Amino acid sequence: MAAKSNVRPTYAVISKTAGVSEATVSRVLNGDENVHPDRIKAVQDAVAKLGYKKHRAASSLASGRTGLIAVVIDDDLSIFSDPFWATVTSGISRVLMENDLQTLLMVANLDSIDGPVAHSLQGGEVDGAIFFQLHKDALIKRLVKQKLPMVITGTPHTSNDFVFVDTDNFGGAHEATNHLFGRGCTNVAIITGDIETTAGRQRLDGYNQAYRKSGHVPSKQLIAEGDYSFESGKAAMQRLLEQVANLDGVFACNDVMALGAIAAIEEAGRVVPDHIKVVGFDDSLLAQTSRPPLTSVRQDIGALGEAAANLMIAQLRGETPEPCILSTELVIRESA
Amino acid sequence: MAAKSNVRPTYAVISKTAGVSEATVSRVLNGDENVHPDRIKAVQDAVAKLGYKKHRAASSLASGRTGLIAVVIDDDLSIFSDPFWATVTSGISRVLMENDLQTLLMVANLDSIDGPVAHSLQGGEVDGAIFFQLHKDALIKRLVKQKLPMVITGTPHTSNDFVFVDTDNFGGAHEATNHLFGRGCTNVAIITGDIETTAGRQRLDGYNQAYRKSGHVPSKQLIAEGDYSFESGKAAMQRLLEQVANLDGVFACNDVMALGAIAAIEEAGRVVPDHIKVVGFDDSLLAQTSRPPLTSVRQDIGALGEAAANLMIAQLRGETPEPCILSTELVIRESA
DNA sequence: CGATTATGTGAAAGCGGTTTCACATAATCG
DNA sequence: CGATTATGTGAAACCGCTTTCACATAATCG
Structure with missing residues (x-):
């Protein structure tokens, strides 16, 4: 009895429960328009009932999309001593999660174009990458060619048409x-x-x-x-x-x-x-x-991160968003 | 000519180039002992020549291991205003990367046991999780039952036998x-x-x-x-x-x-x-x-992160490491 | 009202690895 | 030296989901 209690259900089970084919289950779960409302309902009920959760690796393998966005931080720019980046990252992470994307953190020295980070980025392990004020353009240029969606926080000094967010x-x-x-x-x-x-x-x-x-x-x-x-x-x-x-x-x-x-x-x-x-x-x-x-x-640092994430999501949808400049506010205390 | 230039090679190609079966390629790439040195060499040469990189999703699907370690941070504990966590995370990330693992960042409110983070963690999307001084034990206890490898940075106050790292x-x-x-x-x-x-x-x-x-x-x-x-x-x-x-x-x-x-x-x-x-x-x-x-x-904060990562890696190898307490150093300046 | 075009669906072929299993060959034993 | 155990290898099934393709049915057209 209840032998497979803690085994996660698969499409096979969902499709049986809902009385439809696996293809239809996939369609419903990916928001395909051309499905009869009744079946959508049936699938959704089955999913809810069985507590189904998509298997990310399987999904990635089949679709080519990983659902992962890299946040790339250059080790050198000791951005770390600065609470700044933590807050930005937090904003990014929150927005990505709301959109069912995950945040892959990559802290590494980006001097060499052939480091592990470069490989991951080029190897299709992520759907996009958000860079923190990167000065070394070599890697980025390569990635642009591969059409990897990218967002740069901080204005890039080469006046290329990168998508970026920055404080004013x-x-x-x-x-x-x-x-x-x-x-x-x-x-x-x-x-x-x-x-x-x-x-x-x-x-x-x-x-x-x-x-x-x-x-x-x-x-x-x-x-x-x-x-x-x-x-x-x-x-x-x-x-x-x-x-x-x-x-x-x-x-x-x-x-x-x-x-x-x-x-x-x-x-x-x-x-x-x-x-x-x-x-x-x-x-x-x-x-x-x-x-x-x-x-x-x-500067509204959290907003900076959120903006970066949103620009990324826009690109994933195939749009080509405009760079985003966030306004500042002067906080007056005693020193002036 | 050179039609498939920028298509990443697969086992099919490697095995043909090296003159062995795909099974053997897999063995070599996963460090299986029982392979003849000659073939190991052949495979490694083919890999180097073709610039092969394992497809993570495919590997995950087949093996059940994702190569992803979650770093979970509770939104509430505005740890963010503190450069502390950034440095810890940096240490974690570096060590994980050296061990061919990736860092998945999860910043979220952990109050509800059924949030997206909980689902990811339980759904087998990661191989392990590192928590930042979490006070809400409900989630952790559930994960312990599921035998998800975990490390807690900061001493957990329930005196369970969690694996943790902390400053002295x-x-x-x-x-x-x-x-x-x-x-x-x-x-x-x-x-x-x-x-x-x-x-x-x-x-x-x-x-x-x-x-x-x-x-x-x-x-x-x-x-x-x-x-x-x-x-x-x-x-x-x-x-x-x-x-x-x-x-x-x-x-x-x-x-x-x-x-x-x-x-x-x-x-x-x-x-x-x-x-x-x-x-x-x-x-x-x-x-x-x-x-x-x-x-x-x-406190050596970077070391704290590295220790956390190392404890995680030990668990992944099937060991049950001891908690780790890092010593401090008094830095004397003018105030005392 | 027969011919077209839309719409909805399922079977099946992948995606790129891992792992079991059976089998062949080499090494070890009584 | 035949029987047994070790060692090394490949074929093939499988992981769970996506997507193409063919096909049936419903809607639209001349």
């Missing part, structure tokens, strides 16, 4: 800079991020344009280069303090550098925001817990 | 507290984490034992409860400042609360570390960027 870096930087002027600052410096990255450049552009709009022209002296690290922010600020006489505002291209800047300012015996106002970018946990709490540009 | 919370807290005494403190308080969690309790135990070892007995007044948030750390510290006369040391059970405590101390017009010394736990980015830089207990 320009707009965010513009608003941050503007805010400093609005607070009465007259000499506003910027501590840039890595200028090699698109995001870094866009933020600088936003700063420049906001500066010009204010009627002034930013002198070269006001632009200090950083690399997103605490140390670089601190060093950049020290340079600025030396070289710029009456500096009263700084826009740092991320929160970590902003904290570095604040450290430098206080070590120089000056006070934030009384003497120098500081704005960061990211609105990370750091911004909330620092003293003084940091005014910072917030 | 007790030891870390012990060392932190000890350090404060060594620095000359005599009234050392603790700001606890969520006492409901095993980690929270273990850290409290470590504190208590270190206290007793020092020859004193910790009064109830010295124990302030927090919940790992900045606000709770600040509030707890304010309470301590009011109630404990000559407080000179605080061990906060994570860095975020430590920063909250420092904020409270400074608002009260006192100085860290001169008046009160503070030690945190996690050695997160926050510890490095705060002022004063925070002395904190470091």
Whole structure:
């Protein structure tokens, strides 16, 4: 009795229970239009009754679709120290799951075009891939040729027609800079991020344009280069303090550098925001817990992930979606 | 000519090229011992020459093994705001990939035992699952019955014989507290984490034992409860400042609360570390960027992930590995 | 109203591996 | 040296689902 209790049912069982052929079961389960309503009902009832769940491997083998989307993260870009990517990934994963897709995580060094990741991606093990601000284009270009659906989070710097999602870096930087002027600052410096990255450049552009709009022209002296690290922010600020006489505002291209800047300012015996106002970018946990709490540009990171997933799903449906730019919001705290 | 250039080769092709049967190809590719060296060589050559890569779905269907390990994260425990999990996941992913396994990420609310995650896990879509400090045991217990290989990161509080990896919370807290005494403190308080969690309790135990070892007995007044948030750390510290006369040391059970405590101390017009010394736990980015830089207990988070993956792989090989406790290291900075 | 076109369905052939089973040959034994 | 056990191999069934193809029936047309 009840011999095969914990054996998962197959089409054979469903079709028998519903009184239809296996082909029809497949049609119903894949949303084929041309099935009589009665049979659809019969199949659905049988599925519900037996608690049927499609066998993914079998389905993949037969259909060629795996139901897997890779999220590819370059080991090198220590994106890991940043809660950012976790949140993005979370957003991606949620949306994919809602669409009955699974998230395959690939953390690897992408330098070599022939690593295991490259093989998986090319070998048809996934239906699509979402990349995290990848600078090494070689692999991506190969995959484009193979017509693997892809989404890139972060604007790719080669102006190819990749599908991508990104924060409005320009707009965010513009608003941050503007805010400093609005607070009465007259000499506003910027501590840039890595200028090699698109995001870094866009933020600088936003700063420049906001500066010009204010009627002034930013002198070269006001632009200090950083690399997103605490140390670089601190060093950049020290340079600025030396070289710029009456500096009263700084826009740092991320929160970590902003904290570095604040450290430098206080070590120089000056006070934030009384003497120098500081704005960061990211609105990370750091911004909330620092003293003084940091005014910072917030990006909706979860939304970024969701947008990436949605662009992927659109491509899977055969559409060719437009890139997606998400707007930012300035969160005003005590530092500016 | 060269019609089938970009079609992936199958066993049919390999076996023809190597001059053996498909069965033998399978044997070689799965490391079966009983194959003549000559044929092994022949197959390997053919594989290399044709750039063969196993078709995962086909392999899964036939063998019943998917090559997929789920990493399950409860949406609720906003572990996401914490870079912690990203690093753990990264470690897991790396080790799994080295062992030809893939990482399936599942971020979901695990409240309902019948969500999509539960179905995937039970439906044989993965070969094993790694959970992140899950408090809801219902699902896990079901999966244990189904003999799905599992690893839990973080000590599960039901003392079942789960396979788990964890940081030495007790030891870390012990060392932190000890350090404060060594620095000359005599009234050392603790700001606890969520006492409901095993980690929270273990850290409290470590504190208590270190206290007793020092020859004193910790009064109830010295124990302030927090919940790992900045606000709770600040509030707890304010309470301590009011109630404990000559407080000179605080061990906060994570860095975020430590920063909250420092904020409270400074608002009260006192100085860290001169008046009160503070030690945190996690050695997160926050510890490095705060002022004063925070002395904190470091856990090797990447190693935690790697350990979890290795325990999973051991189970897949049929072994029943022992739980794994990773030791901590006290990183001494300026706050204590 | 017979001829076409739509519509709905099932049989059967895959998809690309794994594994059982039977069998041939080589090694070991009494 | 014949009988037994080990070792190595290929044929073929099978894993569970998808999809083509042929066919029957119903709807539409001239």
